[in-house]
Amino acid sequence: MAAHSRGTSPVPPDVRPRLTVLSGPSGVGKSTVVAHLRTVHPEIWLSVSATTRKPRPGERDGVQYHFVDDDVFDKLIANGELLEWAEFAGNRYGTPRQAVADHLAQGVPVLLEIDLQGARLVRQSMPEARLVFLAPPSWDELVRRLTGRGTESPEVIERRLTVARTELAAESEFDTTLVNTSVEDVARELLALMVDS
Template identity: 80%
Template sequence: MSERPRLTVLSGPSGVGKSTVVAFMRAQHPEVWLSVSATTRKPRPGERNGVHYHFVDEDQFAKMVANGELLEWAVFAGNHYGTPRKAVLDKLELGEPVLLEIDLQGARQVRESMPEAQLVFLAPPSWEELVRRLTGRGTESQAVIDQRLAAAKVELAAESEFDATLVNTSVEGVAAELLALLNVV
């Protein structure tokens, strides 16, 4: 490894394929540590505490915020989500590559608190392809899709705030580019 790993943030609009790229990359390179977020959301069937999320109640989350224990946090769909700071710093101290998969608001908070972090924007090949991906899921109402598309326009406009942009034309290709940015090749 040519240099010490640093925190890398992957962000981009809903439907661009962040989770798919991360899952593919980690299947090939499990040494890349993906932060586990804390949330006030109730677990879904099959989700395990400490694996998928750290499930906490509102009071615990408020204490984490007040004590500066979160690197970033946001409210989404009435639930709080945040990245525990200590786990990220511990992994970085061990020299392990750390990846956060978070939204634009969280990426901006990380930039404020850790300016040395590398922010990577995952972009769709085109607006039409993003619309196709979001509508093709078939799991959300038109109102939710419209909300996601409106948010995507805001997120796409913020691309210049990022250190690098990867265009998701191929999961394998983008995963390889992300690994190179993480210095894991």
């Protein structure tokens, strides 16, 4: 295997960036892969979701999320300003369409890390987006990651495993599957997909 340079390499000027959506089951390591990719390639823009959730300590508006109230979120939906949105635990989350379009128009590769439902909605509103499924090396490994914290009740763990089975079953809906055996390798493969026109 070739040595991997830790320096940043700019996107070649003749490549047209596209929206790349990374999805996969809970516990597979999506956030870890994205964090590594952006450390090595900060030129990649990670879409920042809007949410009606209140900021947690240390979170800043426009960095982790765009924090908005319910009225503003309703307007975003009504005006077609969200690529996708969903509700989790009483709060709504969505991807602002204009920021994605602006970065793509500027030639900046855009990465979106969302759940299966969100990925399906992006496919409807931006069919040209590339959907990438991040899969675990095995079911046993995913179970280990989901149960490894030891802080959740058996009922919560069982619910998470049921959802993970559903998410894994949707793999065929995606354009490409990457298996998360190594964060560095997956990040490199994901970058190659993002800048491959």
